[in-house]
Amino acid sequence: MRYLIIVKATPASEAATGPAPDEAMLAGMAEFHEELARAGALLDAAGLKPSAAGWRVRYDGDSRTVIDGPFAATGELVAGYTLIQARGREEALAWSRRYPNPNGAGLPAEIEVRPLHDLDDFAPSPAIERFRAIGLPG
Structure with missing residues (x-):
């Protein structure tokens, strides 16, 4: 099952003129995402302008x-995301608990985690088959 880890925007991220300036935060994010990749759980990740x-x-x-x-x-805005593959809620929860603080160590922050629908969640139909034909998961 795929899960989207959503990083909420802050006044600082909305005012930013470039990528996150804090090297320690970037290093922590890189380490976490490397772990996800080694475990075969990382599907995609990006920060948003x-x-x-x-x-x-x-x-x-x-x-x-x-x-x-x-x-x-x-x-209410999104500053970034990480898309992971997990066997279920408990595994996704374990990964999300290890997610580095997106605002920096010791600062208040919040991430949101939501499961994604797969095509198998929907009743078979010609429209669903069209999505399968273009290679969407499910």
């Missing part, structure tokens, strides 16, 4: 409106 570099698309019926960042409510 601040919301000022992004946009949202708002849907209203058939119309779409593009809203450029930055966005308020920093705690």
